[in-house]
Amino acid sequence: MNETERDRDLLDYILESIDRIEEYRGHSGPMAEDAVLRRLETLADASGRLSETLRRRHPEIPWARVAAFRNVLAHGYLTVRRSRVDEIIEHDLPVLKQVVDQERRRAEDA
DSSP, X not given: OOHHHHHHHHHHHHHHHXXXXXXXXXXXXXXXXXXXXXXXXXXHHHHHTSOHHHHHTOTTSOHXXXXXXXXXXXXXXXXXXXXXXXXXXIIIHHHHHHHHHHHHHHHHHO
């Protein structure tokens, strides 16, 4: 699989994760919260695997911080603040979603 194909697969996964997080936020309870955290974890991991070329096109996204959040969720789960998760979902995911949509359109046009 070449870089472009890998980026496309990762972008699709990131978009699917954002959509699911939005869906899960409509529910309450520990299962929904666990689902949100898991999707954030894997979304962060996927973003860290995007090509450097793609990430350089979007300096507005703090890619290193996004990828590092995966480690917080995977290893620092006892210290995750719900308010920080809510902030990420409300403020950061919409910006990331715009970038993903833009890159998917770019890939389709190529």
